[in-house]
Amino acid sequence: MLSAWTVWIVIVCLGLGTYLIRFSFLGLIGGRELPEWFLRHLRYVAVAVMPALITPLVIWPEATQGEPDPARLIAALAAFVIGIKFNSVIGAILAGMISLYGVQYLLN
Amino acid sequence: MSDTKSIFWSGFLDCIPFILVVAPFGLLFGVVATEAGLNLLETMSMTVLVIAGAAQFTALALLQDQAPTFVVILAALAVNLRMAMYSAALVPHLGKTSLRTRALASYFMIDQTFAVSIKKYERNPQWSMAQKTAYYFGCTSALCPFWYLFSLLGALVGQSIPKEYSLDFAIPICFISLIAPMLRSLPHMVSALVSILLALVFAWMPYNLWLIVAAVFAMMAGARTELWVEGRKAKC
Numbered sequence: 001m002l003s004a005w006t007v008w009i010v011i012v013c014l015g016l017g018t019y020l021i022r023f024s025f026l027g028l029i030g031g032r033e034l035p036e037w038f039l040r041h042l043r044y045v046a047v048a049v050m051p052a053l054i055t056p057l058v059i060w061p062e063a064t065q066g067e068p069d070p071a072r073l074i075a076a077l078a079a080f081v082i083g084i085k086f087n088s089v090i091g092a093i094l095a096g097m098i099s100l101y102g103v104q105y106l107l108n
Numbered sequence: 109m110s111d112t113k114s115i116f117w118s119g120f121l122d123c124i125p126f127i128l129v130v131a132p133f134g135l136l137f138g139v140v141a142t143e144a145g146l147n148l149l150e151t152m153s154m155t156v157l158v159i160a161g162a163a164q165f166t167a168l169a170l171l172q173d174q175a176p177t178f179v180v181i182l183a184a185l186a187v188n189l190r191m192a193m194y195s196a197a198l199v200p201h202l203g204k205t206s207l208r209t210r211a212l213a214s215y216f217m218i219d220q221t222f223a224v225s226i227k228k229y230e231r232n233p234q235w236s237m238a239q240k241t242a243y244y245f246g247c248t249s250a251l252c253p254f255w256y257l258f259s260l261l262g263a264l265v266g267q268s269i270p271k272e273y274s275l276d277f278a279i280p281i282c283f284i285s286l287i288a289p290m291l292r293s294l295p296h297m298v299s300a301l302v303s304i305l306l307a308l309v310f311a312w313m314p315y316n317l318w319l320i321v322a323a324v325f326a327m328m329a330g331a332r333t334e335l336w337v338e339g340r341k342a343k344c
Contacts, residue, residue, distance in 0.1 A: 002172075009181075010171065014181055017188075018159075019215060021189060021191050022194075022195055022214040024192050030210065039200060042193075042199075042200070042327075044330030045194060045327060046223050046227075046287070046290060047290055047303065048326035048330060049319070050283045052322040053190070053319060054279065054284065055308060076281070079288070083284060083285045088289075089125045090125040090128075091285075097278070104272075
């Protein structure tokens with residue numbers, strides 16, 4: 001059983017720490033000008049962070065004990081193809097979930 | 109005035125599709141937290157104070173493993189370090205707003221609203237700061253209430269969600285659908301590719317450090333490629 005103290009310490013420290021991370025640059029740099037080389041790197045934050053974040057989840061999903069899963073790989077590919085071709089978020093999400101359930105249904 | 113209002117609602121509408129992901133993820137958090145032994149107040153405090161799903165799941169898993177408290181906190185914070193990069197990337201767009209606005213924008217900074225807003229800002233460079241701010245808060249208003257609401261429902265219902273629903277995969281699909289439309293230029297493609305490859309190469313690193321290392325190198329790859337493309341254009 002978890003002690004209430006431990007849980008509350010984690011909640012408060014994690015909440016505070018996460019807020020400080022989010023506030024860091026936006027709060028402290030504020031309106032000051034950033035150097036050009038730094039701005040050039042910042043243009044790629046989204047495409048640099050998010051693919052790395054999900055790569056292990058796609059290739060080694062925890063739900064299959066880290067074994068690559070055909071249904072999940074196909075679903076990821078379907079979402080990617082629809083997203084890049086039609087520039088549609090909702091299309092990509094639907095394509096991903098439908099192919100995930102579809103392939104799982106076919107394989108079982 | 110009506111202009112910023114309509115921009116607020118366009119941000120709201122652009123983020124509505126992600127409710128498909130935020131809702132099940134929030135529900136799952138409420139259920140898992142309750143199963144881990146957190147009461148309703150603790151579960152909702154975590155959801156409202158931290159408002160970052162991946163870090164919350166990390167903290168829960170480590171708490172259940174009886175990891176030392178400081179390890180729980182540091183490992184979960186490491187998952188959120190990426191948001192320092194989001195914070196920096198928002199500076200050119202929201203940096204000149206009031207401290208109160210920036211403080212609020214920081215609290216509501218989540219992956220989806222960040223990615224959707226940045227994409228929009230790049231396509232509308234002529235937007236004023238008021239318009240950019242309106243769009244950003246339109247995005248957060250569409251998603252954050254659902255995060256709270258569905259965590260609450262999960263905690264109240266408190267029943268396991270069958271594994272067959274594969275809710276774990278809603279997150280990767282969400283991120284793919286965010287990123288795929290952004291791959292419109294060579295530097296963006298190179299950056300994403302480096303990001304994927306290095307996530308695999310550095311997967312052995314503890315505490316999610318691989319994420320930060322892969323992201324920093326991927327940003328450098330994007331910036332380098334941009335310079336190279338510009339250099340070639342200048343020569344022609």
